[in-house]
Each structure stands twice: as structure tokens, then as C-alpha cells.
Amino acid sequence: MKCTFELNSKGLIKQRESYDLEFKETFHFGDSLAEYLRSIVGMANNKGGEIIFGIKDKPREPKGLQNNKFEDCDPNKINQFLSQYFSHEVLWGMEVHEYYGKEFGRFWVDEAPQKPIVCTKVYKNILREAAIYYRYRGETKEIAYPELAKILANEREKEKKLWLRHVEKIGQVGPQNIHLIDTFNGEIQTGHGKILLDKTIADKLKFIKEGQFSEKDGAPTLKLVGEVTGIVDTSSVPKTDVLYPYRFGDFKDKFGINNFQFQAILWKLDVKGNPKYHTEISTSKTTSTHKYTKEFSSRIQSIFERYPKWLVETVEEYKKSNR
Structure with a gap:
């Protein structure tokens, strides 16, 4: 994927910053990194987007990265910061691109599958506990009521559709063939008692991404993440x-x-x-x-x-x- 900008006849960038695009001339750690991640979370609460580093402001000139700070940035530290200060997982990435003979840094983020992502603790005067950051055209700030109301309505609609799919599947399979897997307590409710899972196995069970299925287009299933050595009796699980x-x-x-x-x-x-x-x-x-x-x-x-x-x-x- 390439950096999202084009040059005009004067060699300046045509695009302006928008709800999914932000430019930065340089990359820094510390408080600046917190500001970058605030923008990333704001984009995730909207439709996703990217921050491109190496772009001078006024005029928007593509200078490229001037040092190795971006390449030296450890993604694990960013993940730790995001998990420490925000409520949900943020689907993001960072990469270096050569473009017009220069190198540019790029942070990208997908739209959050579950919204809103909420700030969980204070960071100096940059992040506020319980704040919801949202990317507007050219700026990231705390969300306003109309956008928040829209997010909450969309989440309710997604949950409604998910319940309808569950009910449809129960009707297709038959209630007698439905069993609940409780990954929190490590139990499978079969109707004839409980099958207990070792916690080390239960911790490695995670639902696959919504809308994806096993056996290609077959029934929804579970994905085992990590190496699982235990075996659960599947005799009561409905067969294909x-x-x-x-x-x-x-x-x-x-x-x-x-x-x-x-x-x-x-x-x-x-x-x-x-x-x-x-x-x-x-x-x-x-x-x-x-x-x-x-x-x-x-x-x-x-x-x-x-x-x-x-x-x-x-x-x-x-x-x-x-x-």
C-alpha cells in the first residue's frame, strides 16, 4: 500500500488533511507519540485512516523523513500504550514507504470493529479519562453528541443483527443441538451437565472474526489460537x-x-x-x-x-x- 498523496505541478501535495488523513513533518517520541495515538484512535472511531510523516506544513511539501526515529520506534511500546490508555483493541500498523525518491513514515488504522474506543486514564494534558476521541475534517477532538449518537445507534443495530443470526442458526440446527461455550469459566454447557476445560485451553479459545466461517461457507466455529495440547470430547457437538x-x-x-x-x-x-x-x-x-x-x-x-x-x-x- 502506498502513501495516499499526489503532487501538483509545483511539487506540493494536492490533498488537504481530512477525517482520514493527517500529515506530520517529523516523528518524535514522548508526548508527541501520545498525540499521534490520540489521532489514530480518533480515526478508528470514525472510518479509519492514516498519518504520514515527512510532510512539511504551509506549504505541504514532501520532504521525507530526516532521521531514523520512525524506523527505530518499537511497535510493542505503541501496543502497550494503546492497551494501557484505551478500552478496546486498535487495529493499526506502521511502515516506511519510498515515494517520489524519498522515504515517508506511515501510521495506518482500520475502523474499529467495536465502538466507541474510550480513553481509560489521564496522560498529562493530552488524554482525558472517559474521553472519546473522534477524527473530524482536519482535526481530532472529543466527540460531539451527533457523532456519538450515530455510533451508539450503529452498535445497537449490529448487536440486533447478530442476535437475529444466532436465532436463525438455532432454528436451523435445533435448540437441542446448541451448546454454549463459556471461555470465562472454562465450561461447555451441554444440557446434560458441564464439560470442564483446563484454563490454559480456555484462555486460548477465541471467536473467529464475525462473518467468517469454517469449512469455507459453513457454520460459524471457534478458532484455536496457540498450541493446544488438551482434547475436549466433541461427541455432543452437532456434526456437519x-x-x-x-x-x-x-x-x-x-x-x-x-x-x-x-x-x-x-x-x-x-x-x-x-x-x-x-x-x-x-x-x-x-x-x-x-x-x-x-x-x-x-x-x-x-x-x-x-x-x-x-x-x-x-x-x-x-x-x-x-x-
């Missing part, structure tokens, strides 16, 4: 066959269709990649198998019963789309 019991052969036998007709159905109903109907399971590094839900089978049967000519018409459409 419970969620996706059908393969092509089952549809071939049930509906008397061939593979080409089946591919036409998948295309027409946009099934692949929809976890309500389909999952792809890797069986080796180079091969995989496709499995389907009972809901998908029921939908095909309903369409066939209501529209006897649907399959013939769908196959013709599929042929034309592949010409």
Missing part, C-alpha cells in the same frame, strides 16, 4: 451432516435430475455461498465436497410441485447464460 445432510446424489435419486440440471438449479437459485442452503467442505488441500440443507431440498420440491415446467425453463436459461 446435521446441518447439511444432502449431496448431489441424494437430489439425483429424489428428483431424477442429472448433474447439468442440478447445476442449473444452483445457478438459478443462487445457492452456492448461501449458508442457509449450501456449504463447501475441504477434504484435502486440492479437493472439496458440496453439501446442502433440508431447507434447500424442500424448496426444490415446492418449486417442482407448483411449476412443472420450471426445470426445463431454468435449464434453457442456464444454457444461454453459458454461451
Whole structure:
């Protein structure tokens, strides 16, 4: 990724500082570093952004880094500062880029997945406990009510959607097959008692990023982070066959269709990649198998019963789309 700026005919930077872009002429440690990180957190509470070092102000001239301070900066110290003074993890990075024959430092930060990030303690006159910093156009300051209200509304909406997905999955799997994993107490609630996990194992269990799935587009799962030596009895954990019991052969036998007709159905109903109907399971590094839900089978049967000519018409459409 390159530094985000362009030069005009005079060799000066076209862009102005904005809600996602800030320029600094030099890089310093100490209080200056606290100010940089305040800006980074403010950007994370907005849409993310970057700070580029080596840009002179008035006029905005790309001078480049004049010493090795940026390269000598230890990212671990920055992580320690962020975790010490702010409530949530900040997804950030730092890198040096050669651009127009000069080297520039760059701090970048992603939009925070969970907002708002709150300052948890005072740092001199730069950071205030309980403050929420937000990046506005050209400046970082404590958040105003309209932006805070919008953040809180968005977080409530995200939580609502997450609950709806959980309820939909419970309906798909069946309540009797749902088990809760309590990583705080190290317990799996099975309905027939508890399976206890060693704390060293429970501490290494973390949910994968929201929206990602195991078995490619299959059911949500857990990711084991670190080396885990213990083994938990998974006999009561719902198997993939419970969620996706059908393969092509089952549809071939049930509906008397061939593979080409089946591919036409998948295309027409946009099934692949929809976890309500389909999952792809890797069986080796180079091969995989496709499995389907009972809901998908029921939908095909309903369409066939209501529209006897649907399959013939769908196959013709599929042929034309592949010409």
C-alpha cells in the first residue's frame, strides 16, 4: 500500500488533511507519540485512516523523513500504550514507504470493529479519562453528541443483527443441538451437565472474526489460537451432516435430475455461498465436497410441485447464460 498523496505541478501535495488523513513533518517520541495515538484512535472511531510523516506544513511539501526515529520506534511500546490508555483493541500498523525518491513514515488504522474506543486514564494534558476521541475534517477532538449518537445507534443495530443470526442458526440446527461455550469459566454447557476445560485451553479459545466461517461457507466455529495440547470430547457437538445432510446424489435419486440440471438449479437459485442452503467442505488441500440443507431440498420440491415446467425453463436459461 502506498502513501495516499499526489503532487501538483509545483511539487506540493494536492490533498488537504481530512477525517482520514493527517500529515506530520517529523516523528518524535514522548508526548508527541501520545498525540499521534490520540489521532489514530480518533480515526478508528470514525472510518479509519492514516498519518504520514515527512510532510512539511504551509506549504505541504514532501520532504521525507530526516532521521531514523520512525524506523527505530518499537511497535510493542505503541501496543502497550494503546492497551494501557484505551478500552478496546486498535487495529493499526506502521511502515516506511519510498515515494517520489524519498522515504515517508506511515501510521495506518482500520475502523474499529467495536465502538466507541474510550480513553481509560489521564496522560498529562493530552488524554482525558472517559474521553472519546473522534477524527473530524482536519482535526481530532472529543466527540460531539451527533457523532456519538450515530455510533451508539450503529452498535445497537449490529448487536440486533447478530442476535437475529444466532436465532436463525438455532432454528436451523435445533435448540437441542446448541451448546454454549463459556471461555470465562472454562465450561461447555451441554444440557446434560458441564464439560470442564483446563484454563490454559480456555484462555486460548477465541471467536473467529464475525462473518467468517469454517469449512469455507459453513457454520460459524471457534478458532484455536496457540498450541493446544488438551482434547475436549466433541461427541455432543452437532456434526456437519446435521446441518447439511444432502449431496448431489441424494437430489439425483429424489428428483431424477442429472448433474447439468442440478447445476442449473444452483445457478438459478443462487445457492452456492448461501449458508442457509449450501456449504463447501475441504477434504484435502486440492479437493472439496458440496453439501446442502433440508431447507434447500424442500424448496426444490415446492418449486417442482407448483411449476412443472420450471426445470426445463431454468435449464434453457442456464444454457444461454453459458454461451
